[in-house]
Structure formats: C-alpha cells, structure tokens
Amino acid sequence: MRAHPHGGQVALTSDVAPDAGNRLEDLVDTAHRIRRSIESVIEGKADAVRLTLTVLLAEGHLLIEDVPGVGKTMLAKALARSIDCPVRRVQFTPDLLPSDITGVSAYNQQTREFEFKPGPVFANIVVGDEINRASPKTQSALLECMEEHQVTVDGVTYELESPFMVIATQNPIEMEGTYPLPEAQRDRFTAKIAMGYPEPTAELEMLDVHGASQPLGKLEPVATTAEVRALIQAVRAVYVSQAVKRYAVDMVTATRRSPDLRLGASPRATLQLLRGARAHAALAGRDYVIPDDLQELAVPVLAHRLLPSLEAQGQRRQPEQVVADLVRRVPVPDTN
Structure with missing residues (x-):
C-alpha cells in the first residue's frame, strides 16, 4: 500500500x-x-x-x-x-507517392530477386x-505505421x-x-x-x-x-485510479453527445488521452495521474478529431472552444 x-x-x-x-x-x-x-x-x-x-x-x-x-x-x-x-x-x-514513404520492392538484376528498399518511415x-x-492517397500511407508500428509492402509486413x-x-x-x-x-x-x-x-x-x-x-x-x-x-507504470479512468471516459463521451459536434472523439482518443496523462504526470515527477492531467491535455488531444455541427460553424465555434466548455461541465471525480 x-x-x-x-x-x-x-x-x-x-x-x-x-x-x-x-x-x-x-x-x-x-x-x-x-x-x-x-x-x-x-x-x-x-x-x-x-x-x-x-x-x-x-x-x-x-x-x-x-x-x-x-x-x-x-x-x-x-x-x-x-x-x-x-x-x-x-x-x-x-506528386509524392505512397511508396516514396513506405518503401518499394525493386528487382535486382544480379540476384534475379525482388529486394525491399525501405522508405523514410523506417x-x-x-x-x-x-x-x-x-x-489523401499519399497521406494514407502513414495509417498503418502510425497505429500498428509496422509497414506492409507487397504482402510482406516489416x-x-x-x-x-x-x-x-x-x-x-x-x-x-x-x-x-x-x-x-x-x-x-x-x-x-x-x-x-x-x-x-x-x-x-x-x-x-x-x-x-x-x-x-x-x-x-x-x-x-x-x-x-x-x-x-x-x-x-504510472498509476491511474478507476475514478480517473471514468473521468477520461466521461470527457470523451461528452463530445459524442454535444449538439455542437457532428463527430465526437473515438475510443482511440480515450486511450491516447490516458496515455498522454500518464506521460504528463511523469514529467511532473508523479507516479500517479490526477484529473488536472486530463484537463490540461483535453483540448490538444481531442479537438483535432472533432467535426463541428452546422450550427456551431455558423456561430464560428471552433472544436477547441467546445472541448474547453465540456471540460468545465464534466464533473470532476472525488479522488479522496
């Protein structure tokens, strides 16, 4: 204990x-x-x-x-x-191609075999x-490597x-x-x-x-x-209590229910918010996460994933403003 x-x-x-x-x-x-x-x-x-x-x-x-x-x-x-x-x-x-990022299999005249030439993503x-x-086609070349830390070219995974x-x-x-x-x-x-x-x-x-x-x-x-x-x-290894985990879920759920947004944050956003909170706490010298860590990261972690509703666009309300308002409204858990 x-x-x-x-x-x-x-x-x-x-x-x-x-x-x-x-x-x-x-x-x-x-x-x-x-x-x-x-x-x-x-x-x-x-x-x-x-x-x-x-x-x-x-x-x-x-x-x-x-x-x-x-x-x-x-x-x-x-x-x-x-x-x-x-x-x-x-x-x-x-004019950049997806293979310019991930790499390409090139035919070797001497060995008479295809050799993989790694791209800059390695x-x-x-x-x-x-x-x-x-x-967008070239941008999508980063999807697999960013999520799964791997690259698949010609059916081979690296x-x-x-x-x-x-x-x-x-x-x-x-x-x-x-x-x-x-x-x-x-x-x-x-x-x-x-x-x-x-x-x-x-x-x-x-x-x-x-x-x-x-x-x-x-x-x-x-x-x-x-x-x-x-x-x-x-x-x-930074500790996260159940109350803080629920607080993270409540924050993300609030974006999915907000009338100002037509696309809320994904479950991936919840996971990355929690990972970011662990790193934020560690940089502060703590081995535990507190609600403040989530609050400070909510806007930079969540806002860019959201799409405002037509009404919010008409009012020129940016996703950053919507997230900040939601953070103020979501009840802070009692960690005592």
Whole structure:
C-alpha cells in the first residue's frame, strides 16, 4: 500500500515496479535535458515543447499546425537532433507517392530477386513537413505505421523499431495548395498544437541568436534511444485510479453527445488521452495521474478529431472552444 496524494491509501498494482521512483527521477532529468536542448533554438514556446515531450513518452504522434515561418519544422528537427536515434525527413508534395514513404520492392538484376528498399518511415523519428500538401492517397500511407508500428509492402509486413514517432507539420487548410487531412489520419495523431507568433521579447532574442548563425546545426544529442525506451517503460507504470479512468471516459463521451459536434472523439482518443496523462504526470515527477492531467491535455488531444455541427460553424465555434466548455461541465471525480 502507499499513500494516495489526495488522502487514503491505494494498493500498488502489479504493473508498478518497486524502483518506479528512481525511474521517474531519471525520466524527469532526461526530459529536462531534452527540453533545454530544444528551447535553445525555440524561444518562448515552453508549452509546445512540453507537449511534444509528452507525446513522445506517450508513444504517440504530433501534428503541428500554423502559418508558415513560426517554427513548426524547427521544433520537429530540434527534438529529432536532441535524441541520438535514426531520423528521416519527408517533404510532402503533390506528386509524392505512397511508396516514396513506405518503401518499394525493386528487382535486382544480379540476384534475379525482388529486394525491399525501405522508405523514410523506417526511422525512430519521422518528420513530415507540410503533410497536407500531399494527396489523401499519399497521406494514407502513414495509417498503418502510425497505429500498428509496422509497414506492409507487397504482402510482406516489416516491423518498425521503438520508439517510433511521426511529427507532422501542416499549414492551415485555407492556404493554397493544401488538402484537408482525412478523419482517419487526424485520429492517429495523439495531439495537435499551434505554435503561434512569438512574444516580442522572444522574437528579439531570436534575432540575436539566429541572426548570426544557424543554432540547429550546433545541437548535439542529449539522450540515447535506449534512454527514451526506458522512459517510455517508466511512463507505462504510472498509476491511474478507476475514478480517473471514468473521468477520461466521461470527457470523451461528452463530445459524442454535444449538439455542437457532428463527430465526437473515438475510443482511440480515450486511450491516447490516458496515455498522454500518464506521460504528463511523469514529467511532473508523479507516479500517479490526477484529473488536472486530463484537463490540461483535453483540448490538444481531442479537438483535432472533432467535426463541428452546422450550427456551431455558423456561430464560428471552433472544436477547441467546445472541448474547453465540456471540460468545465464534466464533473470532476472525488479522488479522496
């Protein structure tokens, strides 16, 4: 038994290792190193950096949407360079083919056999730049690898190594040359964030730092692939009470019943919300999830999966506003 943070006691479940405390300390230390490395090139975006790390440790994928020039690709590259692991970048264009992402079987004249040539998806971190400039057919090439961590080409299935994370950037769909992401594709992204314009002080600092050199080229790895795998294992062991699990289900169910939405969140969204909450708690140094973790992640994890009703569109109510209102209305469980 151990003391619960809100009073009483809870039994340690079998998935919580005895050295969970030490692993959490290591997690916080390693995550701090990665965060400092990213923030050395991304000024004034602490919340975006923290959410990026949360998605990484939750074994998820991140969608970054905003106008050009605000640092979307820079954030993705900074995370990739901060971890000593294979990283591949894909520039999505209208003429990109699915095989350009997954790989292709090519005939070898010497051996007279077909050989599989792996595509850029065979890496620990895949940076997809301007994903919504490719056709929906090409975008769908990522569906299997994002959900099942595997790729099937010509009837043969190839496993992807862990950790595996897709960080995709996209421009707002109102801009020229963009295709909207299909619902199935959006649902596979754990969270979506918008970078936003920097504060004047942060932009001024950026001019001093980036004006004379390219700081991204100076980034050195501060964590190994093995360390990231260990951190993911530590996150899996974070305790979640039944009351908090029901709270997550209540949040997602509220999106399915809201008159402002014609498409609510899927069961996959519930699972990813809980995984994200575990990572969020671990980054805060806790081995248990509290309702606050779910509340902070509700908008970035749920909003991009939802479709507003015609009435909500007429009132210009965005899914982010609807989710925020639902979070305020869903009763918070008593964890005492």
